[in-house]
Amino acid sequence: MFDAALIPTRLNPTPVRTIAAKDIRDALRDRFILIVTAFLAVAALVALVTGAIALRGDVATYEAAKASLLALGKSADAIKAPEFYPLRLLRGAIEQIEIIGAAIAILIGYRSAASERGRQTLALMLTRPMRRWQFVAGKALAGIGLLAGGLALVLGGLTLVLHFLSGIGLGADDLLRIVVVWGVAVAYTACFFLVSFILSLHMKQPSHALLVAFAVWLTLVLIAPQIGDTLDPDNQVAGGVFKQLNIAKPDQVEIMKSFATFETVRDGIEQASVTKHFERFTFAVLGIKATYAGMPLGPILIEMLGNLVWIFLTALGLGALALALPLNPDRLAKA
Amino acid sequence: MQGAPSPGWLIVRQSASFVLRERTVALLSLMFVVLVLISAWLGWSATSTVNRIYLDAAAFLKSAGQPVPTNPVLDISPLSLMRNMSVYVALIGALSAIVIGNRLVGLDRKAGVLPLIGIRPLGRDAYAAGKIAALIGLILALGAVAGVVAVATFLVLPAITLTGLQWAQLAGFMAVTTLYMGIFGLIGLAAGAAARSETVGLLVPVTLWLTLTFILPQLTANLNPTAAINPISALAIPPDTSFFHWAAIVLGPVSLADAYKFASAGLLDYLPQGIASPSFIPPVITLVLATGVAAAFAWRALTRLSMTEGEYNV
Numbered sequence A: 001m002f003d004a005a006l007i008p009t010r011l012n013p014t015p016v017r018t019i020a021a022k023d024i025r026d027a028l029r030d031r032f033i034l035i036v037t038a039f040l041a042v043a044a045l046v047a048l049v050t051g052a053i054a055l056r057g058d059v060a061t062y063e064a065a066k067a068s069l070l071a072l073g074k075s076a077d078a079i080k081a082p083e084f085y086p087l088r089l090l091r092g093a094i095e096q097i098e099i100i101g102a103a104i105a106i107l108i109g110y111r112s113a114a115s116e117r118g119r120q121t122l123a124l125m126l127t128r129p130m131r132r133w134q135f136v137a138g139k140a141l142a143g144i145g146l147l148a149g150g151l152a153l154v155l156g157g158l159t160l161v162l163h164f165l166s167g168i169g170l171g172a173d174d175l176l177r178i179v180v181v182w183g184v185a186v187a188y189t190a191c192f193f194l195v196s197f198i199l200s201l202h203m204k205q206p207s208h209a210l211l212v213a214f215a216v217w218l219t220l221v222l223i224a225p226q227i228g229d230t231l232d233p234d235n236q237v238a239g240g241v242f243k244q245l246n247i248a249k250p251d252q253v254e255i256m257k258s259f260a261t262f263e264t265v266r267d268g269i270e271q272a273s274v275t276k277h278f279e280r281f282t283f284a285v286l287g288i289k290a291t292y293a294g295m296p297l298g299p300i301l302i303e304m305l306g307n308l309v310w311i312f313l314t315a316l317g318l319g320a321l322a323l324a325l326p327l328n329p330d331r332l333a334k335a
Numbered sequence B: 001m002q003g004a005p006s007p008g009w010l011i012v013r014q015s016a017s018f019v020l021r022e023r024t025v026a027l028l029s030l031m032f033v034v035l036v037l038i039s040a041w042l043g044w045s046a047t048s049t050v051n052r053i054y055l056d057a058a059a060f061l062k063s064a065g066q067p068v069p070t071n072p073v074l075d076i077s078p079l080s081l082m083r084n085m086s087v088y089v090a091l092i093g094a095l096s097a098i099v100i101g102n103r104l105v106g107l108d109r110k111a112g113v114l115p116l117i118g119i120r121p122l123g124r125d126a127y128a129a130g131k132i133a134a135l136i137g138l139i140l141a142l143g144a145v146a147g148v149v150a151v152a153t154f155l156v157l158p159a160i161t162l163t164g165l166q167w168a169q170l171a172g173f174m175a176v177t178t179l180y181m182g183i184f185g186l187i188g189l190a191a192g193a194a195a196r197s198e199t200v201g202l203l204v205p206v207t208l209w210l211t212l213t214f215i216l217p218q219l220t221a222n223l224n225p226t227a228a229i230n231p232i233s234a235l236a237i238p239p240d241t242s243f244f245h246w247a248a249i250v251l252g253p254v255s256l257a258d259a260y261k262f263a264s265a266g267l268l269d270y271l272p273q274g275i276a277s278p279s280f281i282p283p284v285i286t287l288v289l290a291t292g293v294a295a296a297f298a299w300r301a302l303t304r305l306s307m308t309e310g311e312y313n314v
Helices: A015-029 A032-071 A086-118 A132-166 A172-202 A206-231 A249-271 A274-285 A297-303 A305-324 B007-021 B023-063 B078-111 B114-118 B124-156 B164-194 B198-221 B225-229 B242-254 B256-267 B283-303
Strands: none
Touching (some): A015 A132, A032 A086, A086 A172, A132 A305, A172 A297, A206 B078, A206 B198, A206 B225, A274 A305, B007 B078, B023 B078, B078 B114, B078 B124, B078 B164, B078 B225, B124 B283, B198 B225
């Protein structure tokens, strides 16, 4: 078979761009990308709206309780007012990106690789004057570009809804935080795109590759965080074990010292999942985790640098693997 | 002399053996079994850690001259040790069932053997019944493995003894678990038979599963998606607003993931007091009705499958 890699003089300087543009055109022509993006948008919007409705219910309950106390001539200080940080309402939407966004990335990765195999056009494309890595890079760029576009639409739409729904509007700092979250969400979903893309390009049967990619998704997105979450002693007793035992925070730390190994193992299981890093980073940036609410973005980014590096290194590592793996001629056609 | 096996039985045997040969089915089933084992270990590990924390805390409180509260572990039913299994069934058990259902019919379509089966003396009803029977057999096998692990866990752990009623509750949980996986298996079978392409046949039930597991609980009880991975967090009182009241009435009966987790929590004794399913239909009844609907869809799709076309019609 013709090996383009052996004749560099005929290399076209823009095959990566050509392949990427062709893939994006193909993807936009069929309705698949539109449908999956709409599905993610609906899931995220449902999360945002239900969160807002629940918060409105909390505010109404608080106002009613406050009015009752005031009517009785008592102070309203006895009841705690619900806290309102608009970006916190994005919690459910971020979790949907974490779960469904990653699943969609797997589907896009599968389609990107399987489409050429299904149409028996992979071998044909590789007869063109380009290096094989350029073909892979073009496809990967297109897939990640589609993910970036889809996530921009979803987060942009959510920002608009949030701006009007919150009643107080969003400021420049809020918008910057959402842009940062978008960038990290692209890198996070790119990890799953690349896993699926690599498997679908190299496994004998693309449909098997899709299922294996879903098994990876289950492990990283749901199972590893589940194990870490379950092993957290505070999650085993309603309200938390220390709260039930009436033990103050400094004493909790003292008691937990003898469980250091257990905690290291538990944290290690969570840390092994790129999903947990994405969750920790986004929850901090958006102030969803209470300790970061109202904190400036700079110090949060410095504190969360480890999570950020983990996400980007995973994406870059998988990208390098996709480029480095030689395309097997036996995998060029539909299985 | 032994008579020839009936055509329906041949379909059951051939389908089940072909699906079991599939590496992806084996991978997902293996994952499910491993996770069921992990869930048993997690339940034991988490409970014993809380117990050790209590002992340390009790010693600390005693030395500080403070009153020592009762051990929270004593308030937990031993059955709740298995609560993590409900999470794994809702996640990987359902997904494995979808894949099994899809492959049961997808393999015939992909291999292009439908026209060959169509010329045999075999009615479409027998073909459909054979496929559904094969699915039931495979799902029962998955359920049985989970059941054996659960029973073995309770027999092996020395400090735990179950009463007769608790053994019956465990049996009920395993039945509900098998029913839940069966619903998704039937949906996978129906989509695999009705879809025009192999990918769509897999994606439609997976999308439905994502919707039932991560989107509907938000509408019925404002539960964030990651609550699905924690058996305790997944049980919450819906906010007291008219939206959630109406959402529970309209969507409650179709929110199968909600029904499964409430049925499991009730049977395994970890349902907190004062919390009930958002639906007006009892969870187990919801699951039985859903099984009937999914079986009807699967039957309709299988009996309408064109036996003249070879591979997927794309």
